[in-house]
Amino acid sequence: MTKPSKIAIVGGGPAGMAAALELSKTHEVHLFEKGKTLGRKFLVAGKGGFNLTNSISGADLFSKYQPEGIFKEALLNFDSSATRLWLEELGIPTFIGSSGRVFPEKGIKPIAVLNALKNRMLALGTNLYFEHECVDFSANTLCLKHKDKTKEFHFDYCVFALGGASWSVTGSTGNWLSMFKNKGIATLPFQASNCGLEIESIQNSLESFRGTPLKNIAIRCSDKHVKGEAIICSYGLEGNAIYPISNEVRKQLDVYGTAHIRIDLKPFQTETQLLSKITPSTLPKNYAYIFNLNKTQIALIKTFTDKKTYLNPTLFVGALKSLPIKVDSLRPIEEAISTVGGIDCKALNTDFNLKKFPNIYIAGEMFDWDAPTGGFLLQGCFSTAMHITSSLLSKL
Ligand SMILES: Cc1cc2nc3c(=O)[nH]c(=O)nc-3n(C[C@H](O)[C@H](O)[C@H](O)COP(=O)(O)OP(=O)(O)OC[C@H]3O[C@@H](n4cnc5c(N)ncnc54)[C@H](O)[C@@H]3O)c2cc1C
Structure with a gap:
């Protein structure tokens, strides 16, 4: 049976992977990543604490995110306990450590978590493309640079999950900002967060x-x-x-x-x-x-x-x-654990789609929200991706 709509996901970090995995269950999904592998910043996070989420819930959880209330709906839809269940279902059991931080069970390495996500995507038929950098887009077309060639990809819906602007070695360079700015989409300069x-x-x-x-x-x-x-x-x-x-x-x-x-x-x-x-x-x-x-x-x-x-x-x-x-x-942005800035929230509807291009969604760290360390950053990425998924599925 052919799947009904063609969905492009751009960016293979946790936000892009979560969206791709969920949408592949019912739709034709194509994930484009500019690097040679998925989840490089996710693996860097794995070298540190690797807090996959945080066990706090309800109003306590909402209050961790700025601007105030920004993720309330997304967290009501998919909160930290939902993240734990989702990971469990992917074969990644978790436990709650000190100050509510949630880790993979002892012995489960970050690469195993990444592989669980990747293997599930492949099993669901997600089309993965590496060394494909999105250099431009319109309402239904991506312009992708692959090796020395540029090609077009047509989509019905698109989710951008291009990350913030720290640890550029992982691919999160933020150099996509002008691509949006040039289209009259409100952006903000990147600034360091969760830093020295x-x-x-x-x-x-x-x-x-x-x-x-x-x-x-x-x-x-x-x-x-x-x-x-x-x-x-x-x-x-x-x-x-x-x-x-x-x-x-x-x-x-x-x-x-x-x-x-x-x-x-x-x-x-x-x-x-x-x-x-x-x-x-x-x-x-x-x-x-x-x-x-x-x-x-x-x-x-x-x-x-x-x-x-x-x-x-x-x-x-x-x-x-x-x-x-x-x-x-x-400290400089490059060293920061996360960044603020990127796509200005005022350019987005409550479903995290662009007011100017309603069939294009923005997930994860690439828009202007802030949260402390302790699992809240990845939770924000997962919640935005799942909220977008629900919104898209209700439209399709
Ligand atoms: C040292 C460190 C430790 C951390 N520890 C934790 C932790 O323990 N818990 C926690 O919750 N968070 C932690 N974080 C933060 C967390 O890793 C990030 O918030 C998260 O990775 C952001 O996910 P994302 O999908 O939005 O973007 P990213 O993970 O940055 O992924 C974006 C992807 O998009 C790709 N891309 C960019 N531009 C293009 C383009 N034009 N075309 C195609 N692809 C493109 C990039 O190559 C990259 O793969 C840590 C971060 C760091 C640096």
């Missing part, structure tokens, strides 16, 4: 502490508050408590040129509890013992306080609870 913070004072004064973690701290930027760990590095700070605040830092940098964060080095003790440890004989040389501070914490406080604050125990406690740090910039 460049802090000149750390670059200049904490050389001997590079690589040292600041464990069990809390960091605040505007009203965002994150607990975790930060690592002192050559350019400033990185780590799991830093990445989630990078979006607030970016907003301050955009407006003021610099940003400010505050570190609480003792989040499990109140200021009153810490002040109660001070006696009339408390001297700065005893701070480490009295407040249980290591050399890195002392060095950090010295770097970011003036002499008067450091020498006064009461003011010192204030700094311990809320150490002000000026951030000069974010």
Whole structure:
């Protein structure tokens, strides 16, 4: 039996693969990837934490995504438990680890997850094309560069899933932006998200502490508050408590040129509890013992306080609870775990199709949304792909 509609998917990352797999169940699907293999950034994610999703659900899950409410419908349609069931059905059982992060069961390597997706696509008859770069498109035609030749491909519906603009070695270069911009589709420049913070004072004064973690701290930027760990590095700070605040830092940098964060080095003790440890004989040389501070914490406080604050125990406690740090910039886009920017949300309908080309959909990281690490990025990619799939199937 011939399948009714011809669907083109462009981009072989998790968003493109999920859309291709689901749509191939009922339709003729052609997936075009410019690289020689699928899912290269997915494999990079696999080398790190490889959080496939996060177990939190409902309003808690919706609130992880910016702009506010953007994925509510998509997540109601396909949330983190649906992702786990979907993966299970593909032969990838998962488990919930610390802070709700979801991982493949022990022993299942990232390449096995990728192969499960690829093999299912092949079994369903997805037509896969490698080294096919989309260089232009119209309402029903893709213009694809393959080796030195350019060819056309006609489609009824198309899903673009071209990724963001970090880790360009994986194919996510973002150089497709002008292709959309030239057609009058609103785009935004790419910016880094989930990335390290460049802090000149750390670059200049904490050389001997590079690589040292600041464990069990809390960091605040505007009203965002994150607990975790930060690592002192050559350019400033990185780590799991830093990445989630990078979006607030970016907003301050955009407006003021610099940003400010505050570190609480003792989040499990109140200021009153810490002040109660001070006696009339408390001297700065005893701070480490009295407040249980290591050399890195002392060095950090010295770097970011003036002499008067450091020498006064009461003011010192204030700094311990809320150490002000000026951030000069974010790390370059290339190094970021994710990016914001790309297709402007205002160019899209709620089904993630383009207002200007309603039969063309946009999935995954290539449009302007943001989420923290911890499985929320891949969940966003899967949810957009599944939402598009449902929308397309209801039309076909
Ligand atoms: C170091 C690192 C660790 C990460 N860890 C996690 C994690 O643990 N959990 C999590 O949720 N997320 C993680 N992420 C983020 C996650 O990997 C991405 O959000 C996700 O891969 C984005 O998927 P995508 O399908 O939108 O785009 P991509 O994965 O970027 O795929 C886009 C594809 O489109 C192709 N393409 C681009 N332009 C064209 C064109 N013109 N024609 C044809 N093909 C084209 C590219 O070659 C690429 O294969 C991590 C990212 C990094 C860098």
